[in-house]
Amino acid sequence: MEAVLAILVGLFFAGGIYLMLSRHIIRILLGVVLFGNAVNLLIFTNGRVMRGVPPIIAEGLDVPAGAVANPLPQALILTAIVISFSFFAFLLVLAYRAYQQIGTDDTDGMRVAEPVADGLPPMGY
């Protein structure tokens, strides 16, 4: 099970990085989402996958009788999902505003903050 998930995580990472190498903001953002989901799966896999054994301690015992599913990765992933989802929503709005204001979603064309023809500073007076 871990091996399958590990391969899936690798594919997600590869797809995410490939998309992030694009010049277009919207593809970069899709890459960021894939990247974020790859991490969520990665944490899940790192917590060791165990199916069908809920982490509930039977009555009269102090510790679970056998191996149980690890609940902690789910808490970590839930936090990470909330954060990455809100970031993605923000980035989508930001990208849309950038498209409206600058008129392009091509990162090569986004040179408002760093103009190409800025010139050298004065050398003397």
Next chain:
Amino acid sequence: MAVQGEIIDKTAAMIAAPVPAADWLVIAPVLLPILAGAVLLMIRHSVRWHAVLSVAVLAVLVGANGLLLRRVLAEGPVSMTMGSWLPPFGISFTVDALGAVFSLTASIVAVCCCVSSVRDVDATGRRYGFYPFLLLMMAGVSGAFLTGDVFNLYVWFEVFLISSFGLLILGSEKSQIDGATKYAILNLVGTTLFLIATGYLYGTFGTLNMADLATKAGQIGDAAPLMTLASLFLLAFAMKAAAFPVNFWLPASYHTPPAITGALFGGLLTKVGIYALLRILVMIFAVEGVALAGVIGWVAVATMLLGALGALAQSDIRRIAGFLVISGVGTMLAGIALGGNGGLSGAIFYALHSMPALSALYLLGGLVRQRGGSFSLHQLSGLYGASPFLTLLAFIISLAVAGLPPGSGLWPKVMLVRAALDSGAWQIAAAILLSGFLATIALGRVFILAFWRTEIAGVQAVAGGSMSIMGCCAVVILTLAMLAMGVMPEPFVRVSGTAASGLLDASSYVRAVFPGGGGS
């Protein structure tokens, strides 16, 4: 499920005694700004209260951080675990000298920036939430400095990151949207790398408590790919700290927002990356950190020199400041690369100097813009005649940032160069001196062109206005702090030394979290 009436012995997993009142001080620096930020959001229609409340809360924050630092210096690290769980099951907040002194300096810088913003942030900026963003960002920064849990550190990174997005785009200028797009995407990728490393860390150790990790990392030996983990953390935090070659988001974005926001970012945010590097690569992965020292050293050399060269090539004061932030990051990385008490305390002292110094430089840029009407060296002239007071401030701040006496940058650089020469790392010593020299030229040119030059041939002088009193007050406070650091460095050297030895020998940090000794 507990049967009613039956008493369960919880002492194996829970802390039975209530948290002593004094220990709440540990999370006060996070609670205060987060609650105040929430209150400001609730009273978002009465914006005239925002500035006053924010200054007051940040002043209390400085007080709380001061008390915390005094306690930590007197008693050693203090720890508090959330929800009364025994560590490492609960999330611990653990404060040692390093975290407390960073948090205190950051809050002093924040209160100065907040004072300076009282008149300069217009009604629109307030309505869109400048002050709530500022307070929530401070909550994130303080949380990052004080937490004792790696995943919690990630959460605080995201808290200050999302608040910084809000601050960065406030005003919605074209250039701000452009800069914010690059800043947001690259920083999000950086923190995602941090999360990847955290996932592997959990998979390897089964714990995320820093004290627990510091114990276990030394014992696990060759059984785990610790070098890979350390390298991943190095990449993630270097990206946050804007170290070469992952620094290009910083000069693309930090000059776009108003000077106050630039001052907050330039002063505080990159230092969180440096702090995290110190915490993870020096305290937790001590062996791997030393093994990576060669790489960090060359990264530091490149960051210092390229930052200073970048500053030389700019004509916008804010962009010069941005590149000087990068150069300073290189200097702190040099200290981390050198290691040992000398190098680390130099890096920590440099961070303490760099927070007020870079903030003051950005705020000074804002004052220059108010007085001279421009940020550009092509258009500024005659400020010496117009305002000798501003000239004096600019002179002292330039000295401090460039690392010349009597400014605060001198002593940490002396410590770093001595540590470099002691360990035979001549390239680091040379790079520190050379980058200081180049920064002197870059700032000297600002001084010559904007202040000394009386008029520009063939260019219509830009009309300037008057400077805001509050802005001047903030810069004067920061300048006095830098002069104090430069003239009386002993207490700062001592605190940096304590912080560095706390990193090198984590035993007192571990003891604060696990009083009974040992980990889980």
